[in-house]
Amino acid sequence: MNTKILITIAGNLVADPELTIGESGTPHAKLRVAVNQRIQNPDGTWRDGEPVFHNVSAFRMLAENAASSLKKGDPVMVSGELEFRAYDKDGERREARRIIADTIGPDLRFGTATYQRAARPVVESEAVVEATGPEATTATGWPVYNVSTKGPVVTSPFGGVLTNDMTM
Known part of the structure; x- marks a missing residue:
């Protein structure tokens, strides 16, 4: 245990x-x-x-x-x-x-500090996703998300991006 x-x-x-x-x-x-x-x-x-x-x-x-x-x-x-x-x-x-x-x-009880966000190295292949389905990830293993819909990017096995919008 x-x-x-x-x-x-x-x-x-x-x-x-x-x-x-x-x-x-x-x-x-x-x-x-x-x-x-x-x-x-x-x-x-x-x-x-x-x-x-x-x-x-x-x-x-x-x-x-x-x-x-x-x-x-x-x-x-x-x-x-x-x-x-x-x-x-x-x-x-x-x-x-x-x-x-x-x-x-x-420990800020004894002084002050200035926070500076560390730059994360950008991997070239992050912009291009070669996976399909809801498990699509970038080269770093992070899931791919659509910023406007706040949902995962789902690609079709036949090419193109599938949308989650329902049309009537």
Whole structure:
């Protein structure tokens, strides 16, 4: 049974994100985030508790965007799935945990940020659809939609586009 543990943390980056490209060509960013607990003293003053360090992995566009946007010391928020794994090292059984990130962003409690949408590379064949039926997709696998009718583009096996309009 695979149990998903969703988690959100807020902390500071301990180092710059490390971006690597896997054998399959998938970008992978490794981040290390320190989370400090704030503790109130009996006299009402606050102090930092012991930091807890989290390993974070991000993949694909999230990895590329995190690596180009974030740097050591930045306050961040990370949301994703907590993963546990066990391994043997020098004959000793060890356990590790990491967060597989779904989202990463700056923590705006401590500053401001300007959002810039990343440009998605356009594939030439996206404009031309060679598939038929309601499952027609572009080269990137995204379904093809007609903007004016807000429905899928359905092509006939004999050529031409079928319409969903009923005429009387």
